[in-house]
Amino acid sequence: MTAAAKSYHHGNLRDALILAAAALIEQQGSLEFSITDAARYAGVSSAAPYRHFKDKEDLLRAVRDLAFMGLNARSLATQHAHRHSDSIDRIIALGHTYLDYAREKHSFFSLMWEDRGDMAERKQNVALKPSGFAVLETAVAQYLAECPHTSMEVVDLATQLWATSHGIATLEANRMLDHFDPAAGARQLLTSSIRALLNGIRLG
Amino acid sequence: MTAAAKSYHHGNLRDALILAAAALIEQQGSLEFSITDAARYAGVSSAAPYRHFKDKEDLLRAVRDLAFMGLNARSLATQHAHRHSDSIDRIIALGHTYLDYAREKHSFFSLMWEDRGDMAERKQNVALKPSGFAVLETAVAQYLAECPHTSMEVVDLATQLWATSHGIATLEANRMLDHFDPAAGARQLLTSSIRALLNGIRLG
DNA sequence: CAGCCAATGTTAATCCTGTTAACATTGCGC
DNA sequence: GCGCAATGTTAACAGGATTAACATTGGCTG
Numbered sequence: 001m002t003a004a005a006k007s008y009h010h011g012n013l014r015d016a017l018i019l020a021a022a023a024l025i026e027q028q029g030s031l032e033f034s035i036t037d038a039a040r041y042a043g044v045s046s047a048a049p050y051r052h053f054k055d056k057e058d059l060l061r062a063v064r065d066l067a068f069m070g071l072n073a074r075s076l077a078t079q080h081a082h083r084h085s086d087s088i089d090r091i092i093a094l095g096h097t098y099l100d101y102a103r104e105k106h107s108f109f110s111l112m113w114e115d116r117g118d119m120a121e122r123k124q125n126v127a128l129k130p131s132g133f134a135v136l137e138t139a140v141a142q143y144l145a146e147c148p149h150t151s152m153e154v155v156d157l158a159t160q161l162w163a164t165s166h167g168i169a170t171l172e173a174n175r176m177l178d179h180f181d182p183a184a185g186a187r188q189l190l191t192s193s194i195r196a197l198l199n200g201i202r203l204g
Numbered sequence: 205m206t207a208a209a210k211s212y213h214h215g216n217l218r219d220a221l222i223l224a225a226a227a228l229i230e231q232q233g234s235l236e237f238s239i240t241d242a243a244r245y246a247g248v249s250s251a252a253p254y255r256h257f258k259d260k261e262d263l264l265r266a267v268r269d270l271a272f273m274g275l276n277a278r279s280l281a282t283q284h285a286h287r288h289s290d291s292i293d294r295i296i297a298l299g300h301t302y303l304d305y306a307r308e309k310h311s312f313f314s315l316m317w318e319d320r321g322d323m324a325e326r327k328q329n330v331a332l333k334p335s336g337f338a339v340l341e342t343a344v345a346q347y348l349a350e351c352p353h354t355s356m357e358v359v360d361l362a363t364q365l366w367a368t369s370h371g372i373a374t375l376e377a378n379r380m381l382d383h384f385d386p387a388a389g390a391r392q393l394l395t396s397s398i399r400a401l402l403n404g405i406r407l408g
Numbered sequence: 409c410a411g412c413c414a415a416t417g418t419t420a421a422t423c424c425t426g427t428t429a430a431c432a433t434t435g436c437g438c
Numbered sequence: 439g440c441g442c443a444a445t446g447t448t449a450a451c452a453g454g455a456t457t458a459a460c461a462t463t464g465g466c467t468g
Contacts, residue, residue, distance in 0.1 A: 009416055009463065030321030034454060045418050050456070052416090107319075115314035117234030119379050159381065160397045164364075167371025175323050177363065193364045193401065200404030213434065213445055238425060248446070251427080255445050260426070 014052040016042040018062045025063065025107045031114060035059065057116060067108035068132075071101050075132035079139070087143040088198060094136055095165040095190050102169035109173065136162060143198065152201050164193050218256040220246040222266045229267065229311045235318060239263065261320060271312035272336075275305050279336035283343070291347040292402060298340055299369040299394050306373035313377065340366060347402065356405050368397050 010016065020041035024033035035056050036046040053059040078097040082090040102109040140158040144150060171177050172186045180186065214220065224245035228237035239260050240250040257263040282301040286294040306313040344362040348354060375381055376390045384390065 007463085013416080028321070031319070032321070035456090036454060044416095046454085047419080047457080048417055056455070107321075110319035113374060113378055114319070115235070115311075115377065117232070117236070119377070155383070156393065156396070159375075159384075159393060160368075160400070163371030163375055163393070163397065164368055165371070166375055167367030167369070170317060170374055171363075171367055171370055173319065173323070174317055179359070180363075189360065189363060189367070192360070193367070196364070196401050196404030196407075197397065198404070199407040200400030200402070203400075203403040211434085217445080239427090240425065249448075250425085251448080252446055254427070 010042070010044060010048075013042060013044060013048060017049055017052060017059060018066060021059055021063050022066055022108075025111065026105075029107055031060075031107065031111055057118075060111070060116075063108075064111050064114075067105070067112050070105065070108065071098070071112075072132040072135075074101055075135045079135045087139055087146060088195075090139045091136070091143060091161060091198070092191055092194050094139060095161065095194055096187060098165040099169050099172070099186055099190060102173055106173060109169070113170070133158065133162060147202065150201055157197075157201065160197060161194060164197065165190060168193070214246070214248060214252075217246060217248060217252060221253055221256060221263060222270060225263055225267050226270055226312075229315065230309075233311055235264075235311065235315055261322075264315070264320075267312075268315050268318075271309070271316050274309065274312065275302070275316075276336040276339075278305055279339045283339045291343055291350060292399075294343045295340070295347060295365060295402070296395055296398050298343060299365065299398055300391060302369040303373050303376070303390055303394060306377055310377060313373070317374070337362065337366060351406065354405055361401075361405065364401060365398060368401065369394060372397070 017038055020038040021033055024037055024041065025031055035049050038059070039046045039049050042048075049059065053062070074097050075094060078093050079090070082093045085093070137154055137158045140161065141154045144152060144154060144157065168177070168186050168190050177186055177189070180189065221242055224242040225237055228241055228245060229235055239253050242263070243250045243253050246252075253263065257266070278301050279298060282297050283294070286297045289297070341358055341362045344365065345358045348356060348358060348361065372381070372390050372394050381390055381393070384393065
């Protein structure tokens with residue numbers, strides 16, 4: 001039978017629920033969807049989700065994984081698109097990709113950094129998530145190789161760059177940068193921060 | 205009668221509820237407190253809060269204001285403590301204050317940046333909040349005055365520094381910096397970021 | 409191929425919360 | 439001292455998460 005036919009068993013309810021939740025989150029622009037709605041959206045009863053997810057947070061975690069994968073995919077795409085660029089340009093492009101994702105997939109971006117109190121488990125499963133971070137590290141390693149008069153560690157610089165992008169992205173999401181030009185403000189701020197940071201480490 | 209006696213009228217329920225909510229949030233380490241609990245905590249019925257707050261979000265907003273004020277107060281204290289320091293040191297100290305607040309008052313810090321979908325109103329009332337930002341701007345203005353060969357705007361540099369601190373603070377809160385030394389990792393990262401940023405803008 | 413089981417759905421509670429309507433108290437201004 | 443507006447209370451309703459008890463069925467086993 002076709003994937004979503006109306007037999008008693010759904011066929012692939014787990015994925016359907018993840019997509020449903022993701023769709024609801026994006027549509028409503030809020031992380032407060034109800035499991036009942038997600039179930040209805042997938043065409044099953046409100047108790048069905050509990051065959052696949054321990055509780056709501058468990059479902060949320062799956063959607064969060066999806067969000068991380070989306071950002072990672074974009075980072076890889078950017079890396080590829082700029083594979084022949086100067087390493088500085090590539091680093092900047094990656095920063096812009098981060099900003100763009102935060103804007104375009106605002107709800108997903110929020111979900112990724114939502115504080116649910118139980119940050120402990122995050123340590124394990126999310127620690128791997130930023131494979132997008134590896135992309136940044138690669139670009140940074142190349143940059144550092146090209147400028148040998150620094151003793152900066154790759155991880156350190158990559159993390160600083162990440163924090164810079166992340167900070168600007170989250171402040172913008174919280175409307176704290178409204179006094180800048182809405183269109184290019186954050187982007188220019190990031191560009192100039194990255195340039196300054198890269199310049200600055202050579203004088204350390 | 206004394207402020208919290210047991211007459212029919214509470215006396216200052218509004219503030220009591222704000223404090224109750226703040227206490228619950230801090231105790232549980234989570235933003236998911238119930239209005240019922242806050243009311244019980246303040247010794248009133250679960251419907252009483254609605255005489256003072258339109259809805260739960262309205263109460264949350266009040267607690268958020270409190271959180272912002274707390275951070276602002278700390279920033280002012282730091283400014284004062286470092287009033288005779290070098291402007292660079294003062295800027296760094298302000299960054300550390302930001303990091304410390306995020307760590308010590310983790311739940312409050314989360315609350316400040318929690319995404320509730322309705323970020324629109326945030327634009328108005330929170331735009332004023334970071335009077336702590338003014339403190340940073342002052343320090344930055346002084347720094348720039350001492351190094352006249354730059355054309356950098358005060359707001360721009362202050363925002364970049366804010367974003368740097370904010371990025372590191374939020375990444376740390378999300379356990380994304382666990383591969384660094386838990387105690388000093390984030391702090392050192394921030395210190396070196398700030399130094400690099402301040403150095404870097406002179407070569408722009 | 410028949411039968412049985414584990415996986416996966418469904419229905420019908422239960423418990424909690426947010427929110428409101430209807431009613432009770434009481435501090436204060438006239 | 440009276441009466442109103444502010445501030446509490448109780449009772450009820452409408453979700454929503456979660457679970458227990460029951461229903462279906464795809465597939466593996468003999």
